[in-house]
Amino acid sequence: MSKRSENYLRLIKIAIDTNNLKKFSGSSVLVTGGTGLIGTSIVDIFIYLNEKLNKNIDIFVASRNYEHLVKRFGDVCEKEYFHFVKYDATKKINFNFQVDYIIQGASNANPNLYIKKPVETLMGNIFGLNNILDYALRQKTKRVVYISSSEVYGNKPEGRNKLINEEDFGLVDKLNPRFSYTNGKRAAENLCIDYAYEYGIESVIIRPGHIYSSNISKGDNRAATDFLRCAYEDRTIEMYSSGNQLRSYCHAIDCASAIIFSLINGKNCQAYNVSNKDSVVTIRQFAKEVARIGQVNLICGKVNDSNGMEYSALDSSKLENLGWHAVVNLREGIKEAIADLN
Structure with a gap:
């Protein structure tokens, strides 16, 4: 196994058992963005399935830098089932291998870079996914899962007091470079549907809430x-x-288990929110819980609520109705994140 704490591995085991991920065996999968926040946990689950449950999964991990991969996954990188794939979402690809499934998670997710590099942010989502879908078409891949974002919903009208479902949409400023990420995700989602209808490529879209670990x-x-x-x-x-904005917080292990679950159980051309219904709290409540568990002080400086989405609390019942369930509660998730922080 990669160098992970016993508590982290315990959470993976619970997620696998709860969501019946053991049936994912004897297949091959490509994970792009494999060293990112969500991608890392996806790869960790596949590694666990191989190392602990002998599921014989070929794991292709796409990343810009092999050294980063080794730093993150250690000796596992030398395993026969583990394959490094050099990948940049803004450049053309020429992969010479075939996989059963693809999880497209490569994307700039740093808000500071949305404005500094809006072109790369936008094209990394649209151009990057287009290349992956072309590859999936050539190689006859069974299914592609695209990791989108809750940001596709945009800002909601004031006074909104219900969780956001997959059919809801709000306003996005199309002339603001900050929204290169949001608009890129929206366009990429449509590209998934277009490839499914025109070329028969099966695709599922995942919209995570606020992920942490x-x-x-x-x-x-x-x-x-x-x-x-x-x-x-x-x-x-x-x-x-x-800190009064309501958010859907979800531990990366839960998000990763939802994505792997959707590879098998998600319906073609459907989008699914990923959220932990027991971790829908305000930003202030999240901060207070982090301060309490970490035993540090919390103070409030000058209030500035002019940036960011006003409301981002997701309803994940559509995915839950298929049989997926989050297993990491807020307290346990924050405790893991603080204790094992890289």
């Missing part, structure tokens, strides 16, 4: 990540907003 990268500057890092480093958490 110990796999956060150093460049990740989202609020939840900053709270966790402060707790890990024994620093005071400082908030610069009211």
Whole structure:
């Protein structure tokens, strides 16, 4: 196994058992964005299935840098079933191997870079997915799962008080480079459907909520990540907003299990929210829980609520009705994230 804590592996086992992921065996899968927040947990689950349950899965992990892969997964990178694939979502691909399934998770997910590199952000989603779908068509891949985002829903009208389902959509400023990520995800989702209807490529779309875990990268500057890092480093958490916005927090292991579950059980051309219904809290409540578990102080600075989505709380009942369930509650998830932070 890769170098992960016993608690992290325990959560993986619970997710596998609860969502019947053991039936995923004897297949091959390509995971792009394999060293990202979600991609890492996806690969970890596949590794666990091989190492602990002998499921004989060929794992192809696409990443820009092999050294990053080794740093993250250690000696597992030398296993016969583990294959490094050099990959850049903004460039053409020429893969010479065939896989049964593809999970397209490669995407810039750093809000700071949305404005600094809006072209790369937009094209990484559209052009990157287009290349993957062309590859899937040539190689007769069984199914592609595209990891989208809750940001596709845009901003909701004031006073909204119900969870967002897959048919809801709000407003997005098309002339603001900040929304290169949002518009790229929206266009990529439509591209999945287009390939399915025109060429018969099976695809499923996953829309995660606010994902967190110990796999956060150093460049990740989202609020939840900053709270966790402060707790890990024994620093005071400082908030610069009211924190009243409601969010769907979901541990990366739960998100990863939902994605793998959808490879087998998701319906073609459907989108599914991924959220833990027991972890729908405000930003302030999340920060308070991080401060309590991490035993650090929480203070509020000058309030600035002018940026970000007003409301982002997802309803995951559509996926739950297929049999998937989140297993990591908020307290347990935050505890893992702080203790095992990379």
